[in-house]
Amino acid sequence: MEKKTLVIGVIGADVHAVGNQILYHAFTDAGFNVINLGVMVSQEEFINAAIETNADAIVVSSLYGQGELDCRGLREKCNEAGLENILLYVGGNIVIGKQPFDEVEKRFKAMGFDRSFPPGTPPEVDIEALKEDLHIEE
Amino acid sequence: MKPVLLIDFGSTYTKVTAADIDSPRLLGTANSYTTVQTDINDGLADALIRLEKKTGKLDFCARYACSSAAGGLRMLASGLVPELTAEAAKTASLGAGAKVLKTYSFKLTEDDEEEIRRLDPDIFLLVGGTDGGNTDCITHNARVLARIGGTYPIILAGNRNAARECERILEGREVHICENVMPRFGTLNIEPTQKQIREVFLNRIVQAKGLTQASELISGIMMPTPSAVMTAMELLAKGTKNIPGIGDLVAVDVGGATTDIYSVAEGLPDDPRTSLKGLPEPYIKRTVEGDIGMRYSIHGIVDAAGLDRIAEAAGISEQRMGEIVDMFGENTDMLPYDEETQSADEALASFAVRVAVTRHAGRLEEVFGIGGLKLVQTGKNLLNVDKFIVTGGSLIHTKNTGRIASYGFYDEEDPTSLKPKSCEVLVDRSYIIAAMGLLSQYYPDAALTILKEELIKDGTSK
Numbered sequence: 001m002e003k004k005t006l007v008i009g010v011i012g013a014d015v016h017a018v019g020n021q022i023l024y025h026a027f028t029d030a031g032f033n034v035i036n037l038g039v040m041v042s043q044e045e046f047i048n049a050a051i052e053t054n055a056d057a058i059v060v061s062s063l064y065g066q067g068e069l070d071c072r073g074l075r076e077k078c079n080e081a082g083l084e085n086i087l088l089y090v091g092g093n094i095v096i097g098k099q100p101f102d103e104v105e106k107r108f109k110a111m112g113f114d115r116s117f118p119p120g121t122p123p124e125v126d127i128e129a130l131k132e133d134l135h136i137e138e
Numbered sequence: 139m140k141p142v143l144l145i146d147f148g149s150t151y152t153k154v155t156a157a158d159i160d161s162p163r164l165l166g167t168a169n170s171y172t173t174v175q176t177d178i179n180d181g182l183a184d185a186l187i188r189l190e191k192k193t194g195k196l197d198f199c200a201r202y203a204c205s206s207a208a209g210g211l212r213m214l215a216s217g218l219v220p221e222l223t224a225e226a227a228k229t230a231s232l233g234a235g236a237k238v239l240k241t242y243s244f245k246l247t248e249d250d251e252e253e254i255r256r257l258d259p260d261i262f263l264l265v266g267g268t269d270g271g272n273t274d275c276i277t278h279n280a281r282v283l284a285r286i287g288g289t290y291p292i293i294l295a296g297n298r299n300a301a302r303e304c305e306r307i308l309e310g311r312e313v314h315i316c317e318n319v320m321p322r323f324g325t326l327n328i329e330p331t332q333k334q335i336r337e338v339f340l341n342r343i344v345q346a347k348g349l350t351q352a353s354e355l356i357s358g359i360m361m362p363t364p365s366a367v368m369t370a371m372e373l374l375a376k377g378t379k380n381i382p383g384i385g386d387l388v389a390v391d392v393g394g395a396t397t398d399i400y401s402v403a404e405g406l407p408d409d410p411r412t413s414l415k416g417l418p419e420p421y422i423k424r425t426v427e428g429d430i431g432m433r434y435s436i437h438g439i440v441d442a443a444g445l446d447r448i449a450e451a452a453g454i455s456e457q458r459m460g461e462i463v464d465m466f467g468e469n470t471d472m473l474p475y476d477e478e479t480q481s482a483d484e485a486l487a488s489f490a491v492r493v494a495v496t497r498h499a500g501r502l503e504e505v506f507g508i509g510g511l512k513l514v515q516t517g518k519n520l521l522n523v524d525k526f527i528v529t530g531g532s533l534i535h536t537k538n539t540g541r542i543a544s545y546g547f548y549d550e551e552d553p554t555s556l557k558p559k560s561c562e563v564l565v566d567r568s569y570i571i572a573a574m575g576l577l578s579q580y581y582p583d584a585a586l587t588i589l590k591e592e593l594i595k596d597g598t599s600k
């Protein structure tokens with residue numbers, strides 16, 4: 001089966017690099033074609049990479065608490081760029097401090113993210129979700 | 139003595155250079171008008187007579203030529219995302235010595251279709267998508283090109299998964315398939331495309347432009363002139379097996395219509411913690427500013443730098459400066475004729491250099507995030523380059539070349555621009571750089587020796 005392509009990176013002015021590396025290896029080992037944009041990635045960079053590589057999903061990380069601000073408008077820009085059907089995920093420490101996650105999830109859903117994940121979510125959970133959403137059979 | 143003749147068929151002048159490869163030295167140079175409309179050999183014969191008047195009769199053992207006559211190598215390119223594959227296509231074409239008329243991104247529109255038909259390029263470079271990535275755009279654009287028709291060759295260097303389909307769409311056309319200019323996201327692979335462009339130039343373009351008549355006389359037109367300049371600059375920087383080069387350099391060529399900048403340097407950040415953004419940069423890079431030139435594009439200099447600043451540098455009033463600019467713009471053959479127009483011309487050249495080198499060089503920006511300061515570099519870091527080469531008619535004939543060149547150096551008022559901090563200025567007074575690029579194809583040691591001898595120091599600034 002053809003490999004699915006993911007664009008991953010840490011959004012905004014966020015420099016937390018360790019989790020991004022772990023995700024890169026985990027996704028690659030799970031059989032994805034991974035375009036890793038690293039840290040400090042702008043919305044435009046995610047979108048440009050997804051266009052050229054015909055990506056199936058954009059997996060955004062945000063660790064430093066500004067995720068909500070940084071992610072705002074990403075879905076609209078994707079639509080604008082002709083990526084209406086692209087899957088959008090976000091995870092890490094996407095908001096400041098501890099907030100009830102179902103609230104957070106609702107807000108990110110409204111922003112157009114197909115799924116958002118609470119702090120400490122292991123990569124396996126993410127991979128399962130991707131397989132389900134991208135209809136990948138083992 | 140073993141003299142070699144080097145010919146540059148320019149858009150206006152045919153320049154000839156004689157060099158001795160036995161004991162490497164420049165024997166002489168001369169020029170005459172290019173006569174591509176009638177018989178290109180007329181201008182060449184005329185230039186040769188002038189040359190031999192200076193040098194005496196020469197028995198050339200070889201004759202090599204480069205050309206930018208008949209509009210140069212006119213190319214159009216199309217890619218997908220402007221900052222990504224479209225930029226890669228442009229970089230590849232410029233680096234192969236082409237004159238890039240326009241670079242398109244995303245899907246070609248009906249208006250683009252009209253424009254392409256009208257521009258009727260020598261080569262179209264069609265790219266887009268990483269390997270395994272987007273195929274919609276490049277196949278759409280192939281269909282548009284098929285519809286437009288024409289006889290120019292098309293070089294396909296996009297997503298490999300779309301190459302054969304594009305070839306089928308373009309059936310009946312001369313199509314060359316190359317490796318993708320961006321095989322994986324964020325990587326640049328432009329050499330195969332550049333090699334292909336050069337081949338098409340040799341096999342086709344030279345003929346189509348009526349330059350083959352000359353080829354009975356000469357051992358061949360080997361490359362477009364900008365390519366010869368790049369070859370010479372790489373040789374000068376890197377040296378040969380036997381002779382050391384002078385290291386990293388920047389070269390500027392301010393012409394009447396455009397300004398070309400070349401850099402030979404890796405251009406990586408000084409501080410390894412700096413993060414790099416944007417496309418990787420080629421070691422030898424050429425950029426062309428189509429809006430910056432001393433006559434046809436004189437208003438572009440004013441638009442980019444501001445009339446007030448240029449007038450101030452020239453020491454004349456803004457109003458008078460404006461008049462001189464208009465005068466030069468309308469009379470493209472006009473040379474400065476008194477002290478005032480001379481100062482005006484030099485100030486314009488200074489800002490042409492500044493604007494073009496600033497656009498060529500990279501930037502280092504400080505991003506203030508939560509938790510402190512981060513350095514982000516885009517483009518090439520030229521801060522540590524310490525040789526600045528100046529060529530082109532409008533700069534090599536003035537006295538103040540060194541001072542004009544220093545406008546291309548690091549500027550405290552624009553501290554994020556990574557231009558050279560302190561440079562020795564070397565001037566191509568005899569205008570031989572392209573000729574030495576040609577010569578280096580066969581006699582690199584001789585070409586390098588002559589370059590080192592003939593590029594004249596004009597002070598070190600800052």
Ligand code: B12
Nearest residue numbers: 014015016017018019061065090091092093096097507509
């Ligand atoms: C090391 C570290 C730093 C280092 C980073 C070095 C580097 N270049 O990587 C430095 C010192 C630079 C730093 C700076 C800051 N940090 Co810090 N940092 C940490 C720390 C201690 C560890 C991060 C880490 O590497 N973890 C290990 C990796 C493997 O885990 P991870 O990053 O969480 O990634 C995993 C998961 O989150 C998940 N994941 C990630 N993305 C996604 C996406 C999806 C879709 C899914 C499903 C899963 C997923 O999978 C990853 C792999 O398992 C954490 C605390 C902690 N223990 O987590 C704080 C922490 C992340 N930092 C924090 C803060 C506040 C900052 C600063 C703002 C502090 C400041 N005021 O100076 C700055 C911000 C700088 C910036 N511009 O980014 C806070 C964030 C708070 C919040 N979000 O509410 C934390 C949580 C500490 C805390 N408890 O307060 N930090």
